[in-house]
Amino acid sequence: MRPNFWTTGEIAPVSYPGEAHAALAKVEEASFWFRHRNKVIGSAVERFSKGKTVFELGGGNGFVSLGLERRGIQTVVVEPGIDGANVAAMRGLTVVHAAFTPDLFAAGSLPAVGLFDVIEHIADDREFLAGCAAAMEPGGYIYIAVPAHQFLWSADDEYAGHYRRYGRSQLIEILRSAGFDVLQATAFFTLLVPPLFALRTIPSKFKWRSVASTDDAFDHHTEGFGARMIEKMLGLELPIILRGGVLPFGTSFLAIGKKASR
Numbered sequence: 001m002r003p004n005f006w007t008t009g010e011i012a013p014v015s016y017p018g019e020a021h022a023a024l025a026k027v028e029e030a031s032f033w034f035r036h037r038n039k040v041i042g043s044a045v046e047r048f049s050k051g052k053t054v055f056e057l058g059g060g061n062g063f064v065s066l067g068l069e070r071r072g073i074q075t076v077v078v079e080p081g082i083d084g085a086n087v088a089a090m091r092g093l094t095v096v097h098a099a100f101t102p103d104l105f106a107a108g109s110l111p112a113v114g115l116f117d118v119i120e121h122i123a124d125d126r127e128f129l130a131g132c133a134a135a136m137e138p139g140g141y142i143y144i145a146v147p148a149h150q151f152l153w154s155a156d157d158e159y160a161g162h163y164r165r166y167g168r169s170q171l172i173e174i175l176r177s178a179g180f181d182v183l184q185a186t187a188f189f190t191l192l193v194p195p196l197f198a199l200r201t202i203p204s205k206f207k208w209r210s211v212a213s214t215d216d217a218f219d220h221h222t223e224g225f226g227a228r229m230i231e232k233m234l235g236l237e238l239p240i241i242l243r244g245g246v247l248p249f250g251t252s253f254l255a256i257g258k259k260a261s262r
Contacts, residue, residue, distance in 0.1 A: 004092070004093065004094045004095060005085070005089045005095050005097065006095070006096045007085075007096075007097035008096075008097070008098040008104075011080045011097070011098065014058075014080050014081065014099070014121060014161075015121045015122070015123075015161035015162075015163070016081070016121050016161045017159065017160065017161065017214070019214055020160075020214055020217070021060060021061055021081055021083040021084040021087060022083060023214035023215075023217075023218055024060065024061055024063075024214075024218070025061050025087045027218055028061065028063045030223045031223075032223075032227045032228070032230055032231035032234070033189075035231060036189070036231055036234045037064070037116075037145065037189075037252070038067035039067075039235075039238060040237070040241060040254055041067070041068075041114070041116060041145060042067050042068055042071050042073075043238060043241065043242050044254060044256055045068055045071075045073055045112070045114070045143055046071060046073070047242070048112075048183075048256065048258075049073065049111070049112040049141050049143075050072075052111040052141075053074045053075065053076060053111055053112065054068055054073060054074070054075045054076075054111075054112045054113070054114050054143075055075075055076045055078060055105075055110050055112065055113050056068075056075055056076070056077050056113075056114040056115075056116065057078045057100045057113060057114065057115055057118060057132070058078070058079065058080070058100070058115065058116075058118035058121070059077035059078060059079045059084070059088060059095075059114075059116075060079060060084040060087075060088070061084050061087040061088055061091070062075075062077045062079070062084070062087065062088030062091050062095070064114065064116045065077050065088065065093050065114075066091050066093060068114075069093065075093060075114075076093075076094045076095075077093050077094065077095045078095075078096045078098055078100055078104070079095065079096075079097060079098075080097070080098060080099035080100075082097060085097040100128075100131070100132075101131065102131035102132075102134045102135055104135070105135045106135075107134055107135060108134075108135070108137050108138065109135065109136075109137060110132075110135050110136045110137065110140060111136075111137055111140050111141075112136075112141045112142070112143070113132050113135075113136060113140070113142045113143070114142075114143045114144075115132070115142070115143070115144045115145070116144075116145045117146065117147065117252075118144075119144065119146060120146050120147055120157075120162045120163060120164055120165065120166070121160075121163065123163055125174060126174050126177055129142075129174060129175065129178035129180075130177075130178045130179065132178070133178050133179040133180065133259055137259070138259055138260075138261040139258060139259060139261055140258070140259045141257065141258055141259075142175070142180060142255075142256070142257040142258075142259070143254070143255075143256055144171070144175070144254070144255045144256075144257070145252055145253070145254050146165070146166045146171060146252065146253050146255075147162065147165045147166065147252060147253075148165060148166060148167075148168075148187055148189075148249075148250055148251055148252050148253045149165055149166075149167065149193075149249070150164065150165045150166075150167065151201070152165060152196055152197060152200075152201050152251060153165055153201065154196075154203075155200070155203075155204040155209050155210050155211045156200055156204075156211050156217055158211070159211035159212070159216070159217055160217065166253055168185050168186075168187070168248070168253060171185055171253055171255050172185050172255070175255060175257045179259060179260055180257030180258060180259055180260065181257060181258045181259075181260050182256070183244075183257065183258055184241075184246070184254070184255065184256045185246070185253060185254070186241055186245065186246045186247050186250075186253065186254055187246075187247040187248060187249050187251075187252065187253050187254075188237050188241065188247060188250045188253075189234065189237075189250045189251040189252050190247050190249055190250040191230065191233055191234055192230075192234075192250070192251045193249055193250060193251055196251050237250075241254070
């Protein structure tokens with residue numbers, strides 16, 4: 001038994017292509033998209049949960065947790081897929097190989113929870129978030145990243161096993177219904193809305209684009225001068241998000257919630 005790896009045994013299937021974990025592990029470090037997402041998420045967690053352990057539910061390969069650890073924030077990756085759990089453990093992260101349920105942890109015990117591109121894979125996202133709230137301590141923080149705007153739906157969402165993309169008001173409403181006060185809900189990746197709509201949404205609508213493999217899904221995660229320039233321009237979002245500001249449009253939303261003490 002590895003000292004940083006625990007498992008509950010049999011795991012229920014999830015709405016995510018299993019082969020994607022290995023493919024993602026090859027591109028995450030070199031991808032401007034994953035680097036910028038880590039900067040946005042890391043800056044949010046530092047504002048509210050510095051010194052707390054963040055339990056990343058559905059943490060995949062642990063790339064977000066790895067970024068948080070590099071900022072000095074302790075993490076635990078909870079991941080139902082064995083491939084992702086193994087990669088996260090090999091990265092030196094603490095891993096629980098399990099599907100999250102409200103009874104996985106003692107009620108009221110988790111100081112902070114991260115759900116980064118997770119709840120769009122869950123049929124009943126409201127029930128799942130209510131379960132998260134039950135496992136969290138009063139005043140604990142939840143950090144959520146989701147794909148934004150249903151009008152951006154494409155074949156890539158279908159391949160990834162998404163049930164939906166989110167609107168800002170929709171995300172706020174389900175967090176509140178689960179027992180969280182919403183501190184911030186902002187879009188990010190604003191610059192990527194036009195190219196995603198032009199290169200994914202429209203071709204998908206007219207059946208010109210199909211996604212059947214990880215090569216199709218991750219072909220945009222490339223390094224080079226263009227990617228570096230995009231990453232630099234995306235960096236202009238960070239000061240706005242750090243100030244608690246709201247960007248109305250982007251290909252993703254970030255929401256920060258606090259479990260109500262009442």
